[in-house]
Amino acid sequence: MSVQTAIAALETVLGDRLSRSKSDLALHGQNEAHFDVVLPDAVAYPETTQEVSEIVRICAKHVCPVVAWGTGTSLEGHALAIRGGITVDMTHMNKVLEVNTADMDVRIQPGVTRHALNEDLRATGLFFPVDPGADASLGGMAATRASGTTAVRYGTMRDNVLGLEVVLADGRIIRTGTRARKSSAGYDLTGLFVGSEGTLGLITELTLRLQGQPQAIGAAVCAFETVDNAVDAVIATIQLGIPMARIELLDAASVAAVNAHGDLGLPEWPHLLVEFHGSDAGVAEDAETFKEVVAEHGGQGFDWAAKAEDRNKLWRVRHDAYYAITKTRPGHTALVTDMCVPISQLATAIKETQADIAQSGLDGPILGHVGDGNFHAILMIDPNSASDLDAAKDLSHRMAERALALGGTVTGEHGVGMGKLGYMEAEHGAAWPVMGSIKRALDPDSIMNPGKMVDQN
Structure with missing residues (x-):
């Protein structure tokens, strides 16, 4: 492998759109999770498919790793150049x-x-x-x-x-x-x-x-005394076939964080945030049926948001929850992990995960896309504490094993990257080597984002 030879060849193709500046390398060595900073050897900024093709041809000739970069928001270290090489930043291809x-x-x-x-x-x-x-x-x-x-x-x-x-x-x-x-x-x-x-x-x-675009959109937020009650309401909603556009859970710790972040004044209980899309009559009917489900499961405070500005405020609560949670512990970072289980097993998965978090001594608010059985734990750790990191990794490991035991997957949406690579064999069994065979057939020298997704030994 000759990364430097590849870089010299790429400079003739890209000119100043091949960067080796410290700031560019540092930017593309960061990640949104707990993984260490890993700098690529250079960053390429192609503008056309033909340029991407030429970049890859040159890297293939010199057996130089190639890692794609979008906005760097992935959570399992997907875009880190852990074996060096060229990061291909796609931000100029934005048409x-x-x-x-x-x-x-x-x-x-x-x-x-x-x-x-x-x-x-x-x-x-x-x-x-x-x-x-x-x-x-x-x-x-x-x-x-x-x-x-x-x-x-x-x-x-x-x-x-x-x-x-x-x-x-x-x-x-x-x-x-x-x-x-x-x-x-x-x-x-x-x-x-x-x-x-x-x-x-x-x-x-x-x-x-x-x-x-739907004719009508309506959203609502409601509180429950327990996560079990909230999840039971979700299960009933799905089983009734109510066509929810969104159905999200924030546990009590998450609600406390968003209250502190946005001065919202929500009761510090588990909450469901929901949205309905359809016709005016359809949205009204679906909302009324869901409201009955909420009442049957002890839900309170069904606050309706029909205006766009009210809905946007409501969903900012959900989208800002991660940042609100991280602000509760200044100087700390987050190990964020997710799992996804059959909807009938969701209450068990969340309850057992909460018990593990409570026993660990770490803060670990839970939120998620519970309408499809997917939830996240935001495990707050002191980046200078080896014991915190070990505890968080142990919690993540327990969540992964729990997901598999309940018939689910170790990651519903975060992906494999580096963080979940060790669970692929347990989840896929004999199918995992088949994935490796596909990788070797299409990428025999393992230059495409090496060290991720499959066993490349």
């Missing part, structure tokens, strides 16, 4: 290429963020629904198979990507999928690359499914 309103789809470059896309779509009456909270790039969201608050109604990135353009490890450019809504022609290569975390190729273009 909306084609909007097909009649077919309700859009073609974009990977650096487009979800907020930017929806702003571009405002005049069309369409929107892109996947909402992970952070204003992530759509390429990164596809690469990590992101989901979020609206997945209970609209699905995850897996359900909303129709096709991709991908640069493979040898520099070849391929297209997967079509704009047709279904196909039985060949292997589902789109599904293969969505969630592959940059280990099989670099996504350079996406075709996404869009949704029509």
